[in-house]
Amino acid sequence: MLAKTMVRAGIPAYQSQRRFWNNERKETLAAWLFLAPEVIGVLLLSVFPILFSLFLSFCDWNLVGGLSAIKWVGLDNYRALLDDNKIFMALKNNITYTACVVPVGIVLALLLSVVIHSKVYGKEYFKVAFFIPYISSIVAIGAVWSALFHPSQGPINRFLIGLGIANPPKWLADTNYSLTAIIVIAIWAALGYQIVIFIAGLSGIPEELYEAADIDGANQAQQFARITLPLLGPTLSFLIITTLMASFKVFDLIAFLTDGGPNESSTVLVYRIYDEGFHNFRMGYASAISWLLFLIVGAITLITWKIQRTKVEE
């Protein structure tokens, strides 16, 4: 109380009490006006669609029927989710995909970037070579890989047949191996980006630490485990979170290479959303799947945040 009266003491009493547009209000208004474009944009383009899709997930809506065709069905869409083999397949594929792409991709990228970062001839060349897939269009990558994976004429299977394997997997045209093929491509395509981030992290580690370790007689493996890895912690967790989320949202590679097939063997949740929403026109059901996906990605993000925070506190 005392402090407030002291602050007000400088201003004549009639001003601060009578004028509605005092300085504080003016500043608040100005702030809101400046923020308005962004806030309106977010409300209109993010918050509204998100809430609308939540509403739709409790409805039955055929896209072609217009807004008047929206019918409330309660939890029916979510009940149907439990009974849908394709969703189980998609969920299983999503988990397999993530469980392969994230650890394998990151470990591979870490090892490669350590090698590239240490004294290697032509390291600029390697940096560029690994980065090119990341900047290439996914369609171009897909076209090249589908030629490599071609079941009878592709170099990969020619090689396998040359090794004496009579019936090599048919890769993208194989119900058991289509996902494997996509995982291989995905790891390869994301490697460049991860390497660049890792190299940036590695450059931030002071050289003195390694020199000191050398003097103390630490070998390469010890230096890696005791210096490189701990100091790369933030970079590592950044990459883990982003690749985790990205791998749950994988769509473009699958849409281009296999359309989720053959026989739904490489389908994932985002592809199911697309298929149900825009091929089968079941907007309500598609919204229910997208909320399932949202909950999964949200939960994973929260867990990784938690782990990260406890680590930082340590």
Place this chain on the structure above:
Amino acid sequence: MLSSILIATSVLAGCGGKNENNAASSAASGTASTSATGTASAPAETVTIKYYNWDNEIAEPNTKKLIEDFQSKNPGIKVESVSLVPGNSVESMKKLDVMMSSGEQVDVVQYSNIDETMARAAQGVLAPLNELYQKDNVKPDEEYYINPKYNGNYYATMYTATDWLIMLNEDALKAAGLEAPPYDWTWDDFRTYAKKLTKGEGNDKQFGSYFHTWGEYANPIAYAELKNPYLTADMQPAFNDPSFAYFFNLRKAMEKEDKSIQTYSDVVGGKLNYGTEFVNGKAAMIMTGSFLIAALADKAKNPHTFKTVFAPMPRSSKDVEPGLTSLGASYVAIANNSKHKEEAYKFVRYMSTEDSARTDLSGWKKTDTKALLERLYGGNADLIDLPSLTAVLADKRLRTNATTDISASYQNQLKKVLENGYSSFILDNLSVEEAQKRMMEEADKIIKQNAK
């Protein structure tokens, strides 16, 4: 979330479209009023009807010619053609839905296939045509190949037709010493032809035929000879029909024993295209829709040197009367809230029966197909064998068993069941019984889900 973004954009797009059309219609009414004051003494007032389609720059002049001819024969009616999203039927139809529900003036509409048409008929946005047909003394079943019927009412008129047929490479035929197939050939004959047309090895191998990944290729018999390829009359899945077992096995035998077609895994893995395979001479014979004829005539885009000979779809057995095919079509319909249904009907009837501006086959049974084909492809005698094409398409026996009496809005999902069923049969070596059982179960689930 993806879906919600689309909704937002489609709503916005809908609004945008509406504004444009408001402007267009006000302009139209402006000219209408000036013409009305100018010719105040004219006995009948000019009625303007609006025809919505997705004409691109190639189709537009034809529609313009069609409308001009129509207007000169029907002086009291003015037709305004509106192309919503040029060249994109799917987007156009979506936009049209928004416009029709918002009370815009819509009289005549075009739909690109039977499923889209039936969905609108079920929603009640189309006008029943029964009375209009009756007044005009038209018996639709005698006049058009397919008549979309919903609850016993006719809702749309067939405009263009896509006939499924067999195309053969004449050079390959001659090299194999074969005659063009007869009109009444069967699928077993087809297999023999394919076997004889196969030659060479490795990269230069010429395959006898080619089957694409689409449902139509998993069992063409179902599309030509059953009333509905996926459903029986009592709305149960039709996948236990013996034709499925027969054709699955036939294709497997052609792939594994005769080696006269590309393996299914190569078709999927190599992302092959039926048109390219045929034009490049990799496949000597293909089953396809008549839409590919125009592509063959386009020398610049599809350069090839051989002449194409045509044959009808083979029949399933000797007991079936030949001439059955699978027919695709586009339709024109009248909007239910149109204020000028009589005039709209006149236009619909005119465009479905008039050939002078046509670039596709007609859905009208009485069309002079021979003259139409002559006009369309007469100039490409080096590439397209007109006599055999005419013999296939102008034959009076040509018909389809498919009917809209049995149909459902979720047929594209059932088609996917068939495609998945075939791929698990051929890739995972399922027995045909097991594949059929799985398809029945999957289809049953979809039917139950939609019956709710």
